[in-house]
Amino acid sequence: MKTLKLSLHQSLALVAGLLGIFAIVAGNPYKGNTATMNVKELCLLVERETDHISVDELADWIIKGKADFRLIDVRSEKEFAEYHIPTAENIPVGSLFDAELMRNEKLLLYSEGGIHAAQAWFILKAQQYKNVFILRDGLAEWKDRILFPSISDSATAEVKQAFEKRKVVSKYFGGTPITGASEVSQTKQLAIPKIQMPSGSPAPTGTTKKKKKEGC
Amino acid sequence: MNAPFFKFDYFGEETSLIVAFIIGIGFGFFLERAGFGSGRKLAAQFYLTDLTVFKVMFTAVITAMVGLFWLSVLGLVDLSLVYVSNTFLVPQIVGGLILGVGFVIGGYCPGTSCVAASTGKYDGMIYLLGIIAGIFAFGEAFPLLKDFYTSTAMGKVTLPQLFGISYGLVVFLVILMALGGFVGAEWVEKKFSVKSGGVRK
Amino acid sequence: MKTLTLNGPVDDTAEAVHDRIEQPAARYWNPYVAGIGLGLVLLASFVIMGRGLGASGAFTSLVSVGVNAVAPEHATSNGFFSEYLGDGKHNPLKDWLVFEVLGVIVGGFFSGILAHRVKGTVEKGERISTGKRFLLAFLGGGIMGFGAKLARGCTSGQALTGGALLSLGSWAFMLSVFAGGYAVAYFFRRQWQ
Numbered sequence: 001m002k003t004l005k006l007s008l009h010q011s012l013a014l015v016a017g018l019l020g021i022f023a024i025v026a027g028n029p030y031k032g033n034t035a036t037m038n039v040k041e042l043c044l045l046v047e048r049e050t051d052h053i054s055v056d057e058l059a060d061w062i063i064k065g066k067a068d069f070r071l072i073d074v075r076s077e078k079e080f081a082e083y084h085i086p087t088a089e090n091i092p093v094g095s096l097f098d099a100e101l102m103r104n105e106k107l108l109l110y111s112e113g114g115i116h117a118a119q120a121w122f123i124l125k126a127q128q129y130k131n132v133f134i135l136r137d138g139l140a141e142w143k144d145r146i147l148f149p150s151i152s153d154s155a156t157a158e159v160k161q162a163f164e165k166r167k168v169v170s171k172y173f174g175g176t177p178i179t180g181a182s183e184v185s186q187t188k189q190l191a192i193p194k195i196q197m198p199s200g201s202p203a204p205t206g207t208t209k210k211k212k213k214e215g216c
Numbered sequence: 217m218n219a220p221f222f223k224f225d226y227f228g229e230e231t232s233l234i235v236a237f238i239i240g241i242g243f244g245f246f247l248e249r250a251g252f253g254s255g256r257k258l259a260a261q262f263y264l265t266d267l268t269v270f271k272v273m274f275t276a277v278i279t280a281m282v283g284l285f286w287l288s289v290l291g292l293v294d295l296s297l298v299y300v301s302n303t304f305l306v307p308q309i310v311g312g313l314i315l316g317v318g319f320v321i322g323g324y325c326p327g328t329s330c331v332a333a334s335t336g337k338y339d340g341m342i343y344l345l346g347i348i349a350g351i352f353a354f355g356e357a358f359p360l361l362k363d364f365y366t367s368t369a370m371g372k373v374t375l376p377q378l379f380g381i382s383y384g385l386v387v388f389l390v391i392l393m394a395l396g397g398f399v400g401a402e403w404v405e406k407k408f409s410v411k412s413g414g415v416r417k
Numbered sequence: 418m419k420t421l422t423l424n425g426p427v428d429d430t431a432e433a434v435h436d437r438i439e440q441p442a443a444r445y446w447n448p449y450v451a452g453i454g455l456g457l458v459l460l461a462s463f464v465i466m467g468r469g470l471g472a473s474g475a476f477t478s479l480v481s482v483g484v485n486a487v488a489p490e491h492a493t494s495n496g497f498f499s500e501y502l503g504d505g506k507h508n509p510l511k512d513w514l515v516f517e518v519l520g521v522i523v524g525g526f527f528s529g530i531l532a533h534r535v536k537g538t539v540e541k542g543e544r545i546s547t548g549k550r551f552l553l554a555f556l557g558g559g560i561m562g563f564g565a566k567l568a569r570g571c572t573s574g575q576a577l578t579g580g581a582l583l584s585l586g587s588w589a590f591m592l593s594v595f596a597g598g599y600a601v602a603y604f605f606r607r608q609w610q
Contacts, residue, residue: 012449013395019282020391023384029288029295030383067506103223103297128218130225220467233516235465240520241527242458243470243573248528250451255540255554257445259609262602270595271448272455273576279456280581284463299468301569301579303586308575311568312590315561316597320605322557323540325572326472326565329558330518331525336537339554346558347473351480353559354566358497365567373585386583398449 037126051121052136053108059146059169062087069106069133074120085110085142086173093120103129110135110142147175219293244331253331255323255339262320264408267401274394285387303370322346443532459581466513469578473565475518477501478509485509497566542609553608568593 006014045051061069062085071088073080080090091099093116101107107124109117109132117134124132135142144150149166151159167177218224222232250272251257260266288295319325322343324332329347332340358365376383445451462469481501485492492498502509529535541550565571568590570579576594579587 008447009398009449012453013398016278016282016391016395019286020388023282023285023289023387023391024382026286026289026384028383029285067504097296103225128224219464221465223467232466232513233511236513236516237520237523239458239462239465239470240517240522241524242461242520243455243517244521244524244526245528246451246454246458246524247521248525248532248534249446249454250448251445253525253529253534256542256609262598263606263609268445268448272452273572273580275449275452276455276459276577277580279453280459280463280577281583283456283460284581287460287464293464297467298463298582300582300584301575301586303584303589304569305586305589308568308586308590309593311564311566312575312593313597313600314564315568315571315590316564316594316599317601318557318559318561318564319594320557320598320602321608322554322561323609324554324557325561326476327470327518327521327571327573330472330521331529332540334522334526335529335535337540338537339539339541339550342551343554343558343561344476346555346560347476347562347565348480348483348558349555350559350562350564351473351477351566352484352562354563355477355480355484355495355497358495361567362496370585375583375585375588378585383583390583 042122042125045125051133053133054136055142055145058085058108058135058142059173063169063172069108069131070101071108071110072101072120074109074111074116075139079112083139085139093123096120096123097127101129103127106131106133108133108135110138112139114138146170146173148178149175150178153179219287220297223294223297243327244334247328247331248335252328253335253337253340255332255337255343258325258328259320259323264404266409267405270401271398274397278391278394281387281390285383289384300372300374303373304366305368305370307365307367318350442534442536455577456581459577463581468513469574469582470517471514471570471574471578472518472521473562473571474574475512475514476562477566478512478515482509542607544610545608550608553605 058071071085073084073088073090074093074096075090076092077090080088084090088110091101101124107129109120109124111117111120114134114137117138121132121134145166147170149163149170151163155163163177163179170177218226221227222235227235247253251268252272257266258269261269284293284295284298287293315325322329324340324343326347329340329343333344354361374383376386379386446454459470478501481492481498484495484498485502492502526535539547539550541547545553561571568575569586570590572594575587576591580591
């Protein structure tokens with residue numbers, strides 16, 4: 001029997017060739033679109049509610065210029081153009097994975113009421129994203145509590161004192177505080193503020209991305 | 217295994233810099249081993265007397281490509297988390313042509329000039345200064361070039377997407393092409409080094 | 418003791434000469450073996466970091482920091498430099514590519530030492546003066562730097578990394594590099610022959 005002797009080059013070429021031939025039938029290397037998840041863990045997470053952020057907290061973060069999180073508006077582009085919370089960037093649920101979100105970033109999601117944000121939260125969680133948070137009750141709550149806070153005339157002194165603080169926050173974001181319960185019905189006619197960072201804010205990151213390149 | 221490790225938060229930004237340094241050492245080591253610290257050896261690629269550049273580059277490309285493909289297929293690496301840069305077709309073609317000209321004139325590329333400089337090649341050190349000047353010039357001219365620089369933006373396009381064939385088939389075709397290229401390179405080398413009187417090492 | 422001089426004059430003591438004679442520069446590795454090594458380093462970068470290698474980006478950070486130090490307003494108003502300077506919260510030199518390139522310098526030196534190839538020389542053909550070679554090296558480096566920025570990367574970042582990831586732009590770039598090189602090689606042959 002003659003033993004087959006290959007030179008270094010021939011054996012390397014053979015290995016490469018074989019790996020290439022099997023590659024044709026090896027299937028799709030992109031496995032990112034399917035996910036396996038620990039449902040028990042997710043249930044506990046939901047129960048604990050540690051991933052909720054209130055609108056008051058968010059307002060506070062924006063005023064203080066906190067920049068360690070990305071505020072993501074998952075509504076449609078049109079809705080986003082009409083109004084969005086300052087510093088937010090628009091990533092509709094459908095394009096969640098085109099947006100190059102990093103798994104180690106702190107992501108705060110919001111939608112009109114919170115349903116879409118919660119669904120996006122679930123999708124991201126299933127993909128092993130670590131720090132995903134939801135704005136509790138969404139943009140509706142933001143409008144109610146931050147932009148157009150209201151107070152009835154019969155409120156106690158304590159409540160009224162707290163309301164003074166709310167008024168400052170509201171003005172900061174260009175909203176209109178409402179005093180007197182009778183006026184509450186007019187809320188709908190109140191002007192939605194223009195989308196821009198309030199004056200005097202420390203870090204106007206806006207919607208422009210400042211992602212660092214990873215290339216050469 | 218959850219890889220890429222960094223994307224799964226196995227370590228932080230600070231540690232990643234140490235990783236960068238270690239990976240860089242490996243990179244520099246193999247560049248030097250291949251002879252890429254020598255401008256003459258690199259430039260010889262364009263005179264067909266020594267096709268080491270082609271051989272090393274394509275071997276590296278197919279090694280990493282095949283490795284990444286199989287690790288992904290086996291579920292060990294999440295390929296969708298590996299950063300692919302965006303394609304801007306025309307600026308990249310023009311940039312490539314300019315870069316090729318610079319390669320022949322200067323004898324190095326940015327990575328290899330670092331190796332050349334650290335192994336004592338004075339021209340490599342001067343080349344590094346040239347790169348810095350070139351980048352500065354580009355930066356200064358950027359307002360004028362911006363429109364061209366951002367033209368033909370195609371996003372992340374890979375060859376499998378472009379041709380509409382499976383990733384594995386592209387991997388196979390690239391390997392086939394490279395192996396064919398290697399056979400051709402050996403033949404060309406033999407032919408041209410005889411013509412110019414021996415291989416310069 | 419053997420001394421390896423990098424920038425200084427060549428050590429001509431009998432001992433050093435003896436060492437140089439006794440330990441000639443080792444041969445370069447088989448290109449395919451070196452290529453596999455290089456490919457494995459690139460693969461390690463993919464697996465550990467989820468990104469590839471690079472080089473010119475590190476120089477861009479360096480240039481941006483330099484420009485920022487001399488003329489801060491000019492640097493921040495320039496869309497190119499300001500991108501590399503970031504939001505001002507991080508030191509632009511505490512960058513992945515900067516550390517990687519530092520590693521390349523160390524790794525190259527390390528390999529050179531082991532193979533007795535670290536020596537102060539000028540890489541050129543016999544028919545060209547050192548001064549001319551330096552001029553061409555500077556010119557070539559400048560052209561390379563400009564082209565690399567236009568193409569968003571160099572041979573490491575685009576050709577190697579993008580090539581292995583089968584990126585369209587990177588493959589177009591890679592072929593253009595060879596095309597550009599071969600197109601002008603004839604006119605610069607005297608430098609290398």
